[in-house]
Amino acid sequence: MDNEVLRQAPLFSALDDEAATALRGSMSETRLRRGDVLFHEGDAGDRLYIVMDGKIKLGRTSSDGRENLLAILGPGQMFGELSLFDPGPRSATVTAVTDASFASLSHEDLLKWLEGRPQVARGLLAQIAGRLRKANDVNADLVFSDVPGRVAKALLDLADRFGRTADDGVHVHHDLTQEELAQLVGASRETVNKALADFASRGWLRLEPRSVVIMDVDRLRRRAR
Amino acid sequence: MDNEVLRQAPLFSALDDEAATALRGSMSETRLRRGDVLFHEGDAGDRLYIVMDGKIKLGRTSSDGRENLLAILGPGQMFGELSLFDPGPRSATVTAVTDASFASLSHEDLLKWLEGRPQVARGLLAQIAGRLRKANDVNADLVFSDVPGRVAKALLDLADRFGRTADDGVHVHHDLTQEELAQLVGASRETVNKALADFASRGWLRLEPRSVVIMDVDRLRRRAR
DNA sequence: TGGCGCGTGTGACCTGCGCCACTGGATAGG
């Protein structure tokens, strides 16, 4: 792992070389293969992770075994921040959606390193605050939007973060099965499939295994709100 | 406002008198009557508020005008913390559910006062982290629970925070109309009414205007999960 | 190379719940 990769994380993008090197010193690296679980909801643990490569899903399981995804995270994004300030068991299960690697840092080391770097501390808080805002948005969507709307919104979000624009549209290699997509938007696999098929039949997008090509972003965006 | 009232807030309960007095110095007080709005979603503002007395609702309005409540807050609870770390327009509208009074504090004053009081700063972060956890829980409920389940859950939560136990049950003066309760759980007023009526007919609770008496907490709890 | 599992695509139900319509009681304002 070198400083460059670390700087992918918005949080650390502005660090000078000295600071980045110091941080790296106390970080360790982990690798997972698709489907592997990093930790489970309920586990103890106080490490903060930063995705270096690959994608992970953050999910929770209901008492009757059904699953619901809180987020899909990719390179540069972090997770486990909750346990930094609100000690206690992990509130979600983290599973690799593709082969992935992470840098991680103990609560303690992070806080020590953060001392004297109030800018970064601020940034960290802003991230948490942003997450809270986003969680509230998701709530509103669950109440107000129908399933196709939520699917459209999810695709646009994934496109923002993982999409590559080509001349035939925005290629979004989300690496999710439709089942996972369904868990992400809080709907059944079948309904999500039908929504996707409908979008495709309108020419808004093209379906590919574990990915989509969005051909009419505007239409999709209008369907999302 | 005196130091005692301030100490109702868990965040400030452990302050010594000097610290509390210092804090009070930079706080100002506001009063509202039932139905009055403190600020709207989208407004500018960076004050942190603490409810001293009464109850408020934190809500957002969808593009087509429908409303959705994020939380009901009572004495000792605070809001507006988001704008502390994530500057930008207010993300929710705050309305008084009963006559209410608040202490408030500017972003700037708070941060200044917080310097040298890392314990309190930590506590503040823990509150935000807790809110995030809770928001995620609500998401899961919206996905997995039916309306009666969410109503039961909401009642139990309100009971925890505002209930008074008597020998005929737990009296919960929530001060919410059924319409508001419905917005809180993300359902229609009618459906919530029917759920409540059903609970009442089973003898789990008794309905009173803007309040309920829970007579069988256990049953209700079992219905909630 | 044949079978098996996994992801996807699609139709046929069934039902929870949103929306509408109306009633009756309570509260407030002229």
Add this chain to the structure above:
DNA sequence: CCTATCCAGTGGCGCAGGTCACACGCGCCA
């Protein structure tokens, strides 16, 4: 005191979406 408004209660209708059932293709391993 009468009317207007708000809130609670209840029935009926329609539909979005969950569940079930099944079919197809593709990759993997024995």
